[in-house]
Amino acid sequence: MYRLVILFTVTATCALIASCASPQPKPSVSLSLVRATGDTIVIQNVSVFDSEALTVSPNMDVLIQRDRIVAVLPTGDLQSTAGTKVISGEGATLVPGLIDMHGHISTTTGPTWEFGTPDPEAILRSYVYSGVTTVFDPADASDEAFERRDQVARGEIIGPRIYTTGKMLTCSDGHPRSLVSALVPAWIAWYIEPQVATAIDTEDEAISEVDALADAGADAIKIAIDRIPLDSERMTVTVATAVATHARTRGLRTVAHIGTTQDAIDAAEAGVALWVHGVYKERIPEESLAKLARYGIPMVTTSEVFDRYARALEPIVPTKLERETVSQAVLDSFYPTPDDFDLGALQGWLDLAVDTVDVRTDNVRRVHEAGITVLAGSDVQSGVFPGPSLHRELANLVKAGFTPAEAIRAATLDPARFLADNGALETGKIAAGLRADLLLVEGDPTQDIGALANIREVVLNGNVVERTPVSNAP
């Protein structure tokens, strides 16, 4: 038995590096897709959420054929066809399938002190179980990242539609490589560092690594502009600019991990198209807020992941979806912390996460008010579970002053627009012609965001998903 693991990959990538033991897979949810006979489904007499107008229209019928929404009409206006599968929408609201703009597919979610191996297919199922039908993964360090995305697209694996950057780019001792060098003995760190992120320190290296990712099929390029631990190195604006500029010549946009206001400004000046975190290390100065807004770049504020790190030493109080998708044994394994557990070089960073809880909520409220488009993203990591964590994130947005309808838009229409990149909208709205990725929930989530977790049906690509929660049977 011999295992080598990185304990912590804060706001980063996969945890596992090598394992000669074959780990027991953790219990996970199971799903099956049901294709309606005749490929036609009607969701009848349902309240339909309009993600553009932020209104709910009651008593509607939504007709789905194959993988597309073909009509949205008042109940009674549709001609019924023999063989159509009818789903009752009574007492329920239909929203577009959710989009997580900071998901991770090849990562682990157990306690930081435990060994773990990523189970990407279980992660994909957990997303779908929770109503997440599209995921943007800004950092999948596994060799299978692009192939897995394509397998999902071809229907060979059940999962949300994936957009992925593949492995992220950073400077030699930048996040997350800096975490490895801080936490892992040097004799093995040299081996692990290139597996979590590719180092680029010059413009030439930036160009050749962007080319490599573009050739491999990346949907975007991810760079890290942050210091974790707090005294580590950070990518320069010159190198970041070389990345974003060259990526554009390859038809790709660049997205950036950031920490401070200055990181956000430097990323924007370099030409990135998206901040995949909010400013989490400090209160955004008033004068910088308007400046950030002028860049016209959306921000994925990822409150939940930092809040979870702030609560890292506390037990997890599971939400309904966490109880349904995460085994009790895993939930219990977060507490108590082992006596000999030492955060080492990360202690300062964790202390900062604790100190900035209110500042971060306030930053989200202020960037929203300043007119920056906030996209919902959860950043799956230790204790931040794929699917349920997006629901937590939406509750955080409401806590930061979003109306529930605005929060849902941040996980539907707005990210769909970003992903469409000025092309035709594929999803994010309930309208004829769009992909039939839908979430039917009890009650009205525009009144209570928590209603989004009371899922009656998930429709993925025109398939009704049969969802079986995790089994906690011994």
Ligand SMILES: [Zn+2]
């Ligand atoms: Zn991340």
